[in-house]
Amino acid sequence: MSTLSAEAAWEQCLDIIQDNISYQKYKSWFEPIDPVKLEDNTLTIEVPSQFWYEWLEEHYYGMLRSTLAKVLGENGKLEYSVVLEKSDNETNNRSVRLPQRPMPPDSNQNENMSGYSEYSPGKIENPFVIPGIRKAKIDSNLNNNYVFDRYIEGDCNRLARSAAMAIAENPGSNSFNPFFIYGGTGLGKTHLIQSIGNKAKQEYGNELAVLYISSESFTNEFVQAIRNNRASEFTMFYRQIDVLIVDDIQFFSGKEKTQEEFFHIFNALHQDGKQIVLSSDRAPREIPDIEERLISRFSWGLSADLQIPEYETRYAILERKANDNGIELSPDVLEFIAHNFKSNVRDLEGAIIKLLAFASLQHVDEIEPQMAKQVLKDMIKESHTSISIEQIQNYVCDYFGIDTNKVREKTRKQEIVEARQIAMYLSKQFTDSSLKTIGLHFGGRDHSTVIHAISTVEERMQTTAKHKRMVDELYQKIEMATL
Numbered sequence: 206m207s208t209l210s211a212e213a214a215w216e217q218c219l220d221i222i223q224d225n226i227s228y229q230k231y232k233s234w235f236e237p238i239d240p241v242k243l244e245d246n247t248l249t250i251e252v253p254s255q256f257w258y259e260w261l262e263e264h265y266y267g268m269l270r271s272t273l274a275k276v277l278g279e280n281g282k283l284e285y286s287v288v289l290e291k292s293d294n295e296t297n298n299r300s301v302r303l304p305q306r307p308m309p310p311d312s313n314q315n316e317n318m319s320g321y322s323e324y325s326p327g328k329i330e331n332p333f334v335i336p337g338i339r340k341a342k343i344d345s346n347l348n349n350n351y352v353f354d355r356y357i358e359g360d361c362n363r364l365a366r367s368a369a370m371a372i373a374e375n376p377g378s379n380s381f382n383p384f385f386i387y388g389g390t391g392l393g394k395t396h397l398i399q400s401i402g403n404k405a406k407q408e409y410g411n412e413l414a415v416l417y418i419s420s421e422s423f424t425n426e427f428v429q430a431i432r433n434n435r436a437s438e439f440t441m442f443y444r445q446i447d448v449l450i451v452d453d454i455q456f457f458s459g460k461e462k463t464q465e466e467f468f469h470i471f472n473a474l475h476q477d478g479k480q481i482v483l484s485s486d487r488a489p490r491e492i493p494d495i496e497e498r499l500i501s502r503f504s505w506g507l508s509a510d511l512q513i514p515e516y517e518t519r520y521a522i523l524e525r526k527a528n529d530n531g532i533e534l535s536p537d538v539l540e541f542i543a544h545n546f547k548s549n550v551r552d553l554e555g556a557i558i559k560l561l562a563f564a565s566l567q568h569v570d571e572i573e574p575q576m577a578k579q580v581l582k583d584m585i586k587e588s589h590t591s592i593s594i595e596q597i598q599n600y601v602c603d604y605f606g607i608d609t610n611k612v613r614e615k616t617r618k619q620e621i622v623e624a625r626q627i628a629m630y631l632s633k634q635f636t637d638s639s640l641k642t643i644g645l646h647f648g649g650r651d652h653s654t655v656i657h658a659i660s661t662v663e664e665r666m667q668t669t670a671k672h673k674r675m676v677d678e679l680y681q682k683i684e685m686a687t688l
């Protein structure tokens with residue numbers, strides 16, 4: 206029977222432990238532990254959380270058993286008292302006993318006492334499930350506006366949206382793990398993956414630790430953790446997460462250490478049935494400089510892409526965004542925006558915000574289509590895709606039913622001259638090319654010929670209605686092609 210006090214026994218244990226693991230690990234995992242009591246040759250120690258206990262169990266089981274045997278004899282036992290968080294102000298403790306498992310085969314005490322990096326006991330089943338333990342409070346980093354209700358469904362996102370919803374309702378217990386969502390900029394990846402987090406939290410409350418993080422922040426935090434010798438705490442933190450949402454995973458490209466760390470976290474969470482949600486601007490296989498083992502894991506669950514929204518979805522999104530911003534827009538204005546902002550949802554939002562700013566600064570109650578055109582003119586120009594002089598020549602020659610090569614030749618036939626001049630005029634309108642460059646595309650003519658062509662077209666547009674109509678029609682055709 207031992208006459209030691211709990212403090213003295215633990216002190217002796219710490220001496221042994223300290224000699225066998227790195228100072229950093231000792232400080233991180235053993236220093237914060239308090240001895241509670243020593244009764245019936247059973248030493249009770251208090252650990253800060255269930256996770257702490259599990260970590261010790263998984264990584265230091267062998268070492269603790271042999272240490273205890275040295276201090277208390279072969280039948281010495283260890284009991285953990287886990288601090289339970291009941292509410293923010295209230296805490297209580299619950300005790301669990303270190304199970305009497307056999308020592309790992311072919312290990313002598315010294316080998317066992319070398320800490321988790323050297324001793325790998327394999328997957329240890331944790332026999333203790335302690336009900337009612339709350340997860341440590343984690344700031345989920347979620348934006349409350351990114352919810353399913355505000356995410357308009359369309360053909361462009363139907364699969365991704367319904368999978369996301371299913372995941373949020375049943376995180377981890379579904380075959381979409383990981384859920385990998387990809388698509389171009391401003392198409393709604395962040396909104397959708399955050400909706401999963403918000404919905405899961407709404408469904409499960411504090412039972413579920415949800416974390417949203419950009420891959421850049423993950424990388425920065427990891428670098429900091431290494432710098433401050435806190436890599437194991439970093440890992441420990443991520444291993445507590447039930448729903449881990451990592452945005453813009455393509456930024457892991459070329460960052461080998463971060464990829465390795467993420468690989469281990471991914472494996473641990475996946476193995477424990479925790480949900481992983483990832484986003485990227487491209488499909489897994491297309492991300493450069495990412496380890497093959499990660500790429501293959503990214504493809505384990507479900508990959509879904511987001512497409513550019515079609516007209517009807519753009520219209521519905523605009524209507525919704527206008528509503529959310531307290532601005533009423535007529536169908537004409539909504540149509541105008543939906544027709545002119547095609548490439549992504551962020552631009553649609555930008556258009557609404559610009560109109561909103563205009564309306565409030567100018568004290569305008571209702572925005573007329575003409576007004577909207579004027580206000581959004583510059584944005585529309587920016588969102589145009591560029592068009593080449595050759596493409597303009599094709600449009601014009603198609604319109605006049607002539608062979609495109611003709612406008613580049615020396616011919617002076619009246620209808621060819623007219624088409625050539627209009628094509629030069631439109632090239633000036635739709636491209637940033639200099640007069641000299643435009644001339645070069647029309648059979649090496651000089652810039653004065655281009656100036657002459659432009660002024661001739663402008664003059665005729667003012668004097669001949671038919672000519673104006675022709676140029677306007679062509680202008681619209683080309684404009685449509687650039688949207």
Ligand SMILES: Nc1ncnc2c1ncn2[C@@H]1O[C@H](COP(=O)(O)OP(=O)(O)OP(=O)(O)O)[C@@H](O)[C@H]1O
Nearest residue numbers: 355356357389390391392393394395396522550551
């Ligand atoms: N289907 C949708 N319904 C409503 N709003 C949407 C939809 N898709 C995108 N949005 C909105 O468009 C904006 C841009 O979306 P988000 O930031 O999620 O895009 P992203 O794909 O993550 O872009 P990036 O790759 O540039 O980060 C957000 O304000 C989002 O709310």
